[in-house]
């Protein structure tokens with residue numbers, strides 16, 4: 563049992579871990595303590611016990627949970643982030659998948675950007691497909707889904723309007739073709755918007771993951787760095803179920819599945835790597 567306000571803060575830390583999978587070790591204490599204290603002050607509550615009660619039982623609890631998540635998540639992202647992976651997607655991964663699907667007699671290509679923040683990653687996926695695969699995907703039914711636990715970033719993703727800084731790695735010619743500029747910034751055009759859907763979804767929640775099936779490619783980049791081994795294993799197990807046999811899984815450049823699972827085969831490509839699901843790994 564926590565003895566003091568100091569210890570009580572760990573109850574909130576543990577609640578976040580249980581619900582989202584994000585784990586803040588003691589070494590990050592200053593970070594989470596200051597963020598939680600901010601929420602307490604705003605609600606004029608005098609203890610973390612009261613705060614947890616508010617989260618779990620008040621009718622405003624779900625809204626407050628979203629605010630808390632907003633407070634602690636790092637939503638850093640940009641268009642063309644780690645572009646070598648998108649290059650590999652259009653040069654190697656998608657062509658292999660299209661061949662496999664043609665043999666199966668289907669023309670549906672499904673890609674999931676999990677933990678997509680404000681949408682730059684799924685829109686970049688759409689842009690690479692349209693820019694570099696043009697005719698090859700003309701008759702394909704392409705569906706890209708972006709999900710995130712934080713409702714505020716999903717709202718921003720649906721708006722699809724960005725500052726120049728978020729587009730800093732996008733060449734000028736490509737900007738002209740895929741963005742409309744106005745006084746608010748750079749708005750993704752309809753060709754991109756048409757391919758991408760967004761949804762709030764918690765990767766650590768089994769119920770949220772039930773509808774996530776039959777994806778050919780999953781990007782989950784720079785998300786699992788906030789998880790510990792236990793929650794990482796659970797979430798990666800779900801990803802495995804969400805992927806078709808021989809589907810591809812892409813992590814951020816500093817992340818790996820080492821010590822997490824053996825259900826994927828590592829595939830190297832110029833400038834990076836991906837994981838490929840071996841057949842018969844659903845169980």
Ligand SMILES: C[S@@+](CC[C@H](N)C(=O)[O-])C[C@H]1O[C@@H](n2cnc3c(N)ncnc32)[C@H](O)[C@@H]1O
Pocket residue numbers: 582583584635636637638639640643676677678679680683709710711712715763764765766782783784785788814
């Ligand atoms: C640093 S951003 C990564 C954005 C993008 N994937 C990229 O690499 O540019 C991490 C995102 O993961 C999301 N996230 C963290 N835990 C999550 C969970 N349990 N379910 C869904 N999204 C989560 C955060 O809200 C945040 O937007």
